[in-house]
Amino acid sequence: MTRRQRTISLEAEIEGYGLFTGQKVHLRLKPAPPNTGLIFTRVDLGPTATLTASIQSVAKRFQRTTLANSEVVVETAEHLLASLAGLGIDNIYVELNAPELPAGDGSAADYVRLLRQAGIVEQEAERPVMNIMEPVTVQEGNAVITALPGPQDELSLTYHLDYGPTGVVPPQVFSLTLTPDTFVSELAATRTYVLESEVPDLRQRGYGAQASYEDLLVIGPRGPINNTYRFPDEPSRHKMLDLVGDLFLLGCDLKGRIVAMQSGHALNHRFVRRLLEQAAAMGTLVRGAMRQAMDISQIMAVLPHRYPFLLVDRIISLEDDVRAVGIKNVTINEHFFQGHYPGTPIMPGVLIVEAMAQVSGVVLLKKLARSNQIATLISMDKVKLRKSVRPGDQLRIEAEVVRAKARTAEVIARAWVGDQLAAEAKIRFMLVPAEQES
Numbered sequence: 001m002t003r004r005q006r007t008i009s010l011e012a013e014i015e016g017y018g019l020f021t022g023q024k025v026h027l028r029l030k031p032a033p034p035n036t037g038l039i040f041t042r043v044d045l046g047p048t049a050t051l052t053a054s055i056q057s058v059a060k061r062f063q064r065t066t067l068a069n070s071e072v073v074v075e076t077a078e079h080l081l082a083s084l085a086g087l088g089i090d091n092i093y094v095e096l097n098a099p100e101l102p103a104g105d106g107s108a109a110d111y112v113r114l115l116r117q118a119g120i121v122e123q124e125a126e127r128p129v130m131n132i133m134e135p136v137t138v139q140e141g142n143a144v145i146t147a148l149p150g151p152q153d154e155l156s157l158t159y160h161l162d163y164g165p166t167g168v169v170p171p172q173v174f175s176l177t178l179t180p181d182t183f184v185s186e187l188a189a190t191r192t193y194v195l196e197s198e199v200p201d202l203r204q205r206g207y208g209a210q211a212s213y214e215d216l217l218v219i220g221p222r223g224p225i226n227n228t229y230r231f232p233d234e235p236s237r238h239k240m241l242d243l244v245g246d247l248f249l250l251g252c253d254l255k256g257r258i259v260a261m262q263s264g265h266a267l268n269h270r271f272v273r274r275l276l277e278q279a280a281a282m283g284t285l286v287r288g289a290m291r292q293a294m295d296i297s298q299i300m301a302v303l304p305h306r307y308p309f310l311l312v313d314r315i316i317s318l319e320d321d322v323r324a325v326g327i328k329n330v331t332i333n334e335h336f337f338q339g340h341y342p343g344t345p346i347m348p349g350v351l352i353v354e355a356m357a358q359v360s361g362v363v364l365l366k367k368l369a370r371s372n373q374i375a376t377l378i379s380m381d382k383v384k385l386r387k388s389v390r391p392g393d394q395l396r397i398e399a400e401v402v403r404a405k406a407r408t409a410e411v412i413a414r415a416w417v418g419d420q421l422a423a424e425a426k427i428r429f430m431l432v433p434a435e436q437e438s
Helices: 078-087 109-118 180-187 196-204 234-250 265-282 296-302 349-363 365-371
Strands: 004-008 012-017 024-031 038-042 050-052 066-068 092-096 120-126 129-131 136-140 143-148 155-161 172-177 193-195 217-220 253-261 314-319 323-329 373-385 394-404 408-417 420-433
Touching: 004 024, 012 109, 024 109, 078 109, 078 180, 078 234, 109 120, 136 265, 143 265, 155 234, 172 180, 172 234, 180 234, 193 196, 193 234, 196 217, 234 253, 234 265, 265 314, 296 314, 314 349, 323 349, 349 365, 349 373, 349 394, 349 408, 349 420
Parallel strands: 038 092, 129 253, 155 253, 193 217
Antiparallel strands: 004 120, 012 024, 024 092, 038 050, 136 143, 143 253, 155 172, 314 323, 323 394, 373 420, 394 408, 408 420
């Protein structure tokens, strides 16, 4: 089931301080036409300093969702994203004059109030929908998120929070069917929280300069310090709020069931990428998704590698110059298993890294094609082999461009077996004219 896209009817603005940077910021929200999505403009950097909110724009940051491109950074966007997702607002322009959005009281309540005061209006275009057709799971340690097929007219969420028998926050489970009404009444007012034991480290990092115990939910052994819970299970509800915000980066409505445990922003972002990759692999693309890219014949048309050194079977998603995800199916018929090792077949780590380099080359193809260049490997840093790869495993290789200049490029690549990280490396390439190669 689809619905019409929505925007706001009037401009609205708010001021405050960023939680992490402590900088004062003025934020203005403006209506946007259909199929715009969320576009930020850093007016302090100039009228062309814009950034589109998508999973491809996510930058790694500590305990928050940060969006960035080569020129623009927008820190701590999750509560605004959650408000847009919860209220069903799809298209909006956001102007700000500092790198971080205002934190308010640590919840999404100020954004919800502002958006509702501005008015929400429907537009002619339909909102894309992604139905969860097959289970999808991402996991890191004790943190896990699973998507399951469910009713195709709603999204239900369950969040499990458990710090163990000695945790200062008791185990709690919260479930919700997401609608604008339930978002406003059950999630929007829940606040960012930190444990009292985490405060010294956060202060040392320079975070929370403008925050006090009265306006930030700090939880000690006896509960909130100089504060009170708005809900008995406010921590698990706020974790769900953050997840709803990160799901906005799908660029579509999601229908089905999600069960999460101990997850934070980093795992939420991996989850969004996996959902988009599954949609690409199944051919059920939505606006904002990465496109299905290459089968083996298309790969062989662009990579010079051949047997026994072609180590990519399929590219399941590709955003040119930004990110690619490739597959290497590992079978007992691989030639290297004859000697590595008889009786205990293990894929050589150097070949895992080579497969990562080949997928990295694919992500640079558009740039290379435009300039008639090829990518030659010049260095690898921070190479780590974390898991043995054996016959029957499938390597899922993710390559993401860190920077690409006229003559060099740097890519971060990771190889996964299921949800276990098998290898990772930072790979640097020299881009040279194709005619220089024999």
